[in-house]
Amino acid sequence: MSSQASFILIFLFSFLTTSFRTTAESPSFVHHLCRNTTRYSANSIYSTNLKTLWSSLSSANASYSTGFQNATAGQAPNLVTGLFLCRGDVSPEDCRDCVSLSVKDIAAKCTNQREAIIYYDECMLRYSDQSVFSNLTVADGFLMYNDYETAPKDVDLFKKLALTTMTEAAFEAANSSRYFLTRKAKAIDFKDLYFLVQCTPDLTRDDCLFCLLESINGLHFENIGSRLLFPSCNSRYENYKFYNETEVNTTTTILPSPPPLAASTTPRPRKGGNSKVLAIAILVAIIMALLLSIAGYCFLAKRKKKTSDNAPTFYGDDLTTVDSLQLDYRTIQAATNDYSENNKIGQGGFGEVYKGTFLNGTEVAVKRLSKSSGQGETEFKNEVVVVAKLQHRNLVKLMGFSLEREERILVYEYVPNKSLDYFLFDSTKKGQLYWTRRYKIVEGITRGMLYLHQDSRLTIIHRDLKTSNILLDGDMNPKIADFGMARIFGMEQTQENTNRIVGTHSQ
Incomplete structure (x- = not known):
């Protein structure tokens, strides 16, 4: 084989594998919210400060290895604050790719908006003309759940198993250094369940726990998969592995046999999860x-x-x-x-x-x-x-x-x-x-x-x-x-x- 032919084969192989990686690992968009309360003009000081903020969050020197960074640009009344949070199991490279896409996407989806937030499976990014750092936010929740429901006769058992596991995970996550935890519940003879909870690291321990419990309380346990996204935290469970198990230390819990679970489908979003009251039932539980x-x-x-x-x-x-x-x-x-x-x-x-x-x-x-x-x-x-x-x-x-x-x-x-x-x-x-x-x-x-x-x-x-x-x-x-x-x-x-x-x- 000639050197020219070898070069062409190597080039094609490199091109195909690179293209495959880009396609397979492209961040998955979930939801965005533009507040639509106040706007800025294209050539304003706020616009310049916002671009500076985006540049800081998506720079090569950003904290992709820790998966979290906050930034500030400008002075009041044109002050802009923002942050990004990557899911705890994604690599620094994937975190960087997700944040870079978030900056481009949020600029297009929320044009001239002074406050916005965008979610992907791998990361979230938010900015505001008010301080977002260290402030617990459980408003504007976004709820998603799987179309498949648990059989009516098995709902109580399924909810008990999922709620117990997620509550334990919330307490453990709030006491960890990263405010992130995954857990696998192995139900004998039936499909396993996978759980994930995470807070932004700028919160206090108490605020993180409060946010997670509020998020868990809003999940649809009648369905075989559900997640609730808050600006300050998120919680999720599925009957399939939706995170990179090799990148995290996942605790496996052996549970009594729950009901058989139907095959998973793409979750159907439903807006909601804006509950501002933590039900006393979960506290008693x-x-x-x-x-x-x-x-x-x-x-x-x-x-x-x-x-x-x-x-x-x-x-x-x-x-x-x-x-x-x-x-x-x-x-x-x-x-x-x-x-x-x-x-x-x-x-x-x-x-x-x-x-x-x-x-x-x-x-x-x-x-x-x-x-x-x-x-x-x-x-x-x-x-x-x-x-x-x-x-x-x-x-x-x-x-x-x-x-x-x-x-x-x-x-x-x-x-x-x-x-x-x-x-x-x-x-x-x-x-x-x-x-x-x-x-x-x-x-x-x-x-x-x-x-x-x-x-x-x-x-x-x-x-x-x-x-x-x-x-x-x-x-x-x-x-x-x-x-x-x-x-x-x-x-x-x-x-x-x-x-x-x-x-x-x-x-």
């Missing part, structure tokens, strides 16, 4: 999933030490600890102005609660147990020893107690904002529980329960967790209270059986 997993560990593990409901409550040197907390009855009586009605701040199933102030100015909450209450001396001592042993910011702190004059009194730190039910069930006050605050309250409760079940020296099962037993301090941080029903586990004990039902009965 999160905390219940965590509590159940912890409780399962406590109750289902092999029993190593046997006890009974009549076993002694106190262990080791606990009596010494309790004695050191005993307060003089007259001191408590004086602090509450002899249990004045003006000082009364609440009433529970076992008695009344008063606000008190000691001579040194310390404010306390005094729980005066009713003589006719169902809580006997055993329960009283139980609450003393339990709370005295616990030190956590999400648990109410026991300051002392008194057993004089047939009175049984517990003295706690004063928590000014009463209990969670005081806000939840008041039509006016529940407005103070905006969704970021609700999430932080749920997170605090979860941390407190995790401490009780796993991290404290004694394993504690509360057995009466309800909104009236969640107190809120001045900064609306939750503190778990009322341990009269609590069960203490031994140091090596992992299982216990009870012979009576405890807790608050539903009406």
Whole structure:
């Protein structure tokens, strides 16, 4: 073969493979949004600043290796801010190609628009005449879902499996350095499911988690594939591998057999996903999933030490600890102005609660147990020893107690904002529980329960967790209270059986 013929063959092979790569790996357009609120003229200062911004984001020196970069150009009122985010599994080369195409495409699709965003499978790019950096944005969501639906009889199971996996992925992603995570759920005998969640790295951890949960909450779990795109984050699941598994460390979760899934088709877009409220259901699901997993560990593990409901409550040197907390009855009586009605701040199933102030100015909450209450001396001592042993910011702190004059009194730190039910069930006050605050309250409760079940020296099962037993301090941080029903586990004990039902009965 002549050298000329060899050159031609090499050239043709190079041309064909290059053309194939360009075609196969060309970024896939998904959606764009032009705000259409204000426009700029072609020769304006804003136009010049915007071109400078685009040039910076698409330059050869941009941060394609990390997949994220923000930029600013100009000064107010012609300031332009922008950023790009590449999917966490794409290569730096593919990231660069996607961003370069995004700049050209958004200029054509949103001509003279002062604010716009464009999405591809591989990346997203946005710019605005307002600051977009470090600002959580869950408006203007774009929802897509697969045409194929799960069989009606299997929807609940499918939703449970997908929601649980995605929620776990959201928490893990928000705690990672890249705010990106993929997960594969292997359902035995059926098609596997693939999940992806990602936030822009400029967000705080809490904002990333909030955004992901909001995105997950808007997915169409009735369908076998769905995604929701927000400017600050996105979430997606499919029954086919839509990301580059070799570029990421994908955790595989083995799930119970879900229903058979139909073959995948191209997702059908539907505008929506603009929900600005994080449903309480997903928050309950999160905390219940965590509590159940912890409780399962406590109750289902092999029993190593046997006890009974009549076993002694106190262990080791606990009596010494309790004695050191005993307060003089007259001191408590004086602090509450002899249990004045003006000082009364609440009433529970076992008695009344008063606000008190000691001579040194310390404010306390005094729980005066009713003589006719169902809580006997055993329960009283139980609450003393339990709370005295616990030190956590999400648990109410026991300051002392008194057993004089047939009175049984517990003295706690004063928590000014009463209990969670005081806000939840008041039509006016529940407005103070905006969704970021609700999430932080749920997170605090979860941390407190995790401490009780796993991290404290004694394993504690509360057995009466309800909104009236969640107190809120001045900064609306939750503190778990009322341990009269609590069960203490031994140091090596992992299982216990009870012979009576405890807790608050539903009406």
